[in-house]
Amino acid sequence: MIVRVRLFAVARQLAGKELVEVSLPSGGTIAQLRVALPEQFPALAPLGRAAMFSVGAEYADDNTRLAEGADVACIPPVSGG
Amino acid sequence: MIVRVRLFAVARQLAGKELVEVSLPSGGTIAQLRVALPEQFPALAPLGRAAMFSVGAEYADDNTRLAEGADVACIPPVSGG
Amino acid sequence: MIELTHRPIDSAELLCKVGSNQAGAVVLFLGTVREMTGERRTIALDYECYPEMAQRQLADLEAQARARWPIIECAIVHRLGHLELGEASVAVAVSTAHRDVAFEAARWLIDTLKQVVPIWKKENWADGATEWIHPGLPPEAER
Amino acid sequence: MIELTHRPIDSAELLCKVGSNQAGAVVLFLGTVREMTGERRTIALDYECYPEMAQRQLADLEAQARARWPIIECAIVHRLGHLELGEASVAVAVSTAHRDVAFEAARWLIDTLKQVVPIWKKENWADGATEWIHPGLPPEAER
Numbered sequence: 001m002i003v004r005v006r007l008f009a010v011a012r013q014l015a016g017k018e019l020v021e022v023s024l025p026s027g028g029t030i031a032q033l034r035v036a037l038p039e040q041f042p043a044l045a046p047l048g049r050a051a052m053f054s055v056g057a058e059y060a061d062d063n064t065r066l067a068e069g070a071d072v073a074c075i076p077p078v079s080g081g
Numbered sequence: 082m083i084v085r086v087r088l089f090a091v092a093r094q095l096a097g098k099e100l101v102e103v104s105l106p107s108g109g110t111i112a113q114l115r116v117a118l119p120e121q122f123p124a125l126a127p128l129g130r131a132a133m134f135s136v137g138a139e140y141a142d143d144n145t146r147l148a149e150g151a152d153v154a155c156i157p158p159v160s161g162g
Numbered sequence: 163m164i165e166l167t168h169r170p171i172d173s174a175e176l177l178c179k180v181g182s183n184q185a186g187a188v189v190l191f192l193g194t195v196r197e198m199t200g201e202r203r204t205i206a207l208d209y210e211c212y213p214e215m216a217q218r219q220l221a222d223l224e225a226q227a228r229a230r231w232p233i234i235e236c237a238i239v240h241r242l243g244h245l246e247l248g249e250a251s252v253a254v255a256v257s258t259a260h261r262d263v264a265f266e267a268a269r270w271l272i273d274t275l276k277q278v279v280p281i282w283k284k285e286n287w288a289d290g291a292t293e294w295i296h297p298g299l300p301p302e303a304e305r
Numbered sequence: 306m307i308e309l310t311h312r313p314i315d316s317a318e319l320l321c322k323v324g325s326n327q328a329g330a331v332v333l334f335l336g337t338v339r340e341m342t343g344e345r346r347t348i349a350l351d352y353e354c355y356p357e358m359a360q361r362q363l364a365d366l367e368a369q370a371r372a373r374w375p376i377i378e379c380a381i382v383h384r385l386g387h388l389e390l391g392e393a394s395v396a397v398a399v400s401t402a403h404r405d406v407a408f409e410a411a412r413w414l415i416d417t418l419k420q421v422v423p424i425w426k427k428e429n430w431a432d433g434a435t436e437w438i439h440p441g442l443p444p445e446a447e448r
Contacts, residue, residue: 008355009425010437050441054423057358073355073423079438080352080359080383080424081336081395081415089212090282091294131298135280138215154212154280160295161209161216161240161281162193162252162272174317177335183390186339189332189411192320196329196402247326259339261415268332269408 001026003033003066006073007044011051014043024066030055031062037074044074051076082107084114084147087154088125092132095124105147111136112143118155125155132157164220165239166211171250180235180257187261189268193252195245203288207245212280216240219279223271231267233258238271240281251283307363308382309354314393323378323400330404332411336395338388346431350388355423359383362422366414374410376401381414383424394426 003022007015022036030053038045052075053060059075066072084103088096103117111134119126133156134141140156147153163179173190180188195207224236234257241251254271258264285293293301306322316333323331338350367379380398388394397414401407428436436444 006355008423009353009427010439010442013437047442050439054355054358057355057361059421073358075355075358075423076425076437077439077441078419078421078423079426079440080354080422081419087212089280090210090284091296091299094294128299131296135212135215138212138218140278154215156212156215156280157282157294158296158298159276159278159280160283160297161211161279162276173320173333177316177333181337181391183338183340185337185391188335188337188393190316190335191404191407192331192333193404194324194328194331194400195326197326198402248324248328250331257337261334261336265334265408265412272404 001028001068003028003068003070003072005033005037008073009076011044011047011074011076014046015041016043028066029062030060030064030066033066033072034062047074047076082109082149084109084149084151084153086114086118089154090157092125092128092155092157095127096122097124109147110143111141111145111147114147114153115143128155128157163237164217164224166213166216166220166242167239168241168243171239171241171253173250173253176237176239176253176255179237180255182234182257184259185234185257186259187264188255188257189261189264191254191268191272192250193272194250195247197247199285204247204285205288206247206286207251208284208286209240209242209245209251210282211240211242215280220275223274223279227256227267227271231258231263233263233267236267238275240275240279306380307360307367309356309359309363309385310382311384311386314382314384314396316393316396319380319382319396319398322380323398325377325400327402328377328400329402330407331398331400332404332407334397334411334415335393336415338390338392338394340390342428347390347428348431349390349429350394351427351429352383352385352388352394353425354383354385358423363418366417366422370399370410370414374401374406376406376410379410379414381418383422
């Protein structure tokens with residue numbers, strides 16, 4: 001399946017776009033997305049394991065299963081305040 | 082000697098005046114003033130030992146010696162803020 | 163900067179005064195006139211002070227805080243006279259490079275001000291009674 | 306009350322919003338754009354956020370704080386876009402009956418906001434470089 005992942009801040013800058021489409025096995029998890037993202041978009045490798053992910057605008061842990069069309073975002077370490 | 086003592090808040094209210102003149106032995110201390118004040122102005126007895134005293138607009142301890150004409154005030158427990 | 167004033171405290175002006183390009187954090191504390199004390203209703207407060215001594219004590223508080231923490235700007239203002247519900251009786255504003263220090267210094271300043279500065283408040287209770295407040299003295303009724 | 310805004314933060318308005326006759330204490334925290342970070346000079350910051358999620362996270366922070374402390378009013382505002390030196394990027398204002406809670410809740414809100422809300426700042430360094438700030442990631446130069 002294809003999962004569209006929104007990118008912010010340095011992630012967007014590294015990828016050069018706001019949204020990337022990542023191929024994942026059907027029913028794949030955030031943990032699998034974590035591995036697939038830098039494989040399919042090597043520019044994002046510098047994020048390492050520091051980025052979090054959200055699904056439906058809420059933080060999602062590594063076990064969260066993804067569906068095609070899910071609202072997924074990559075959340076690099078935040079620096080608001 | 083005579084020491085003039087400024088009164089504030091409930092002390093002024095109890096005494097019914099802003100300033101009282103207290104007789105003290107020459108070279109008397111704040112400790113002696115503490116005893117003399119309610120003796121000579123029984124209306125001030127409710128202050129008990131809770132009041133502090135100042136000399137020259139600074140807190141003064143019980144050992145501080147007073148001179149005639151000293152700028153003395155009775156400082157009941159404060160409640161600013 | 164310290165001030166004893168009979169006029170309403172202008173918080174926006176204080177925030178301007180402590181603002182700085184070197185500051186990453188500003189903490190402002192306001193003490194405001196609260197209606198209820200336990201079950202008892204206040205309609206207004208009156209504050210008085212021993213002016214010369216309160217001025218010195220406030221200046222000393224600012225100096226002590228500056229000696230203890232890397233404060234950029236500091237403002238302490240206490241209102242005097244008659245205050246209605248909701249009005250600010252005291253304001254402490256501190257600017258610092260980092261927020262830990264701003265919180266710590268502002269907290270210390272208001273705590274210490276309440277312990278040492280010769281300022282007193284008189285409650286104007288809703289039942290018509292008035293009462294000078296002196297922590298540690300028994301309530302007027304029992305004196 | 307929470308807000309994400311591209312306009313300058315109006316602290317006086319926030320203080321009005323959290324004011325209450327039931328409050329004895331108000332604590333306002335402002336985060337402001339600091340010129341120096343160690344030896345490095347900033348000329349401006351740019352903030353961006355993930356809007357839907359930042360909004361939710363801020364609302365959740367307010368709800369958590371209200372569940373944990375007896376807060377009367379609470380306002381959290383984060384600025385977005387381009388900020389000059391000295392401008393406020395974030396404001397947290399809390400009113401409570403007593404000051405302990407106001408200090409504690411305001412401190413917790415800003416600490417937690419900085420950890421969890423998806424907002425990011427980009428430094429515009431005086432040497433012309435720009436850099437997204439991501440605590441825990443190596444500086445851009447070393448990536």
